[in-house]
Amino acid sequence: MKLFYPSIMLTVATVVFIGCKGDANKTTINYDYDVKPIFEMNCLECHGENGMANLNLSTYDDLMKGDSDNGPVVIPYDAENSLLYQKVSREDPPIGSRMPYGRNPLPSSQIRIIEEWILQGAKK
Numbered sequence: 001m002k003l004f005y006p007s008i009m010l011t012v013a014t015v016v017f018i019g020c021k022g023d024a025n026k027t028t029i030n031y032d033y034d035v036k037p038i039f040e041m042n043c044l045e046c047h048g049e050n051g052m053a054n055l056n057l058s059t060y061d062d063l064m065k066g067d068s069d070n071g072p073v074v075i076p077y078d079a080e081n082s083l084l085y086q087k088v089s090r091e092d093p094p095i096g097s098r099m100p101y102g103r104n105p106l107p108s109s110q111i112r113i114i115e116e117w118i119l120q121g122a123k124k
């Protein structure tokens with residue numbers, strides 16, 4: 001419980017931050033707590049080891065490796081030009097289909113988390 005409590009607080013803080021877009025109180029998005037669960041819930045089924053388009057979203061290092069079919073999918077500090085963000089946020093991304101493939105789009109709160117995480121430098 002002692003160890004669990006801070007992570008709950010961080011998640012709550014993140015949700016509050018995402019809720020108030022443009023708020024001056026910036027909260028750092030945490031890869032393990034905020035971003036990874038989104039991939040686990042929505043992407044790993046197709047993007048594990050030997051994943052579609054050779055993209056493995058299992059770990060931070062796999063995600064940042066940059067060896068999928070179209071090269072690096074994350075450009076730190078530049079969400080707009082990151083294929084990862086383009087493909088979850090646009091109906092008609094520059095390459096291929098919107099992700100998750102053949103499913104409903106991610107909730108806008110999760111798209112915002114991915115965007116903000118990249119804007120903050122896509123750190124581990």
Ligand code: HEC
Nearest residue numbers: 042043046052053068069070071073084096097099100101
């Ligand atoms: C049902 C299977 C499926 C799911 C679920 C899925 N994808 Fe994909 N993904 C694909 C396929 C197939 C491709 C290749 C065709 C394309 O790019 O449209 C792909 C390609 C990609 C690429 C392009 C990689 C490259 O280098 O070309 C990215 C980025 C991506 N997916 C991200 C995601 C993310 C993020 C999620 C979860 C939110 C996700 N995908 C969920 C099937 C899936």
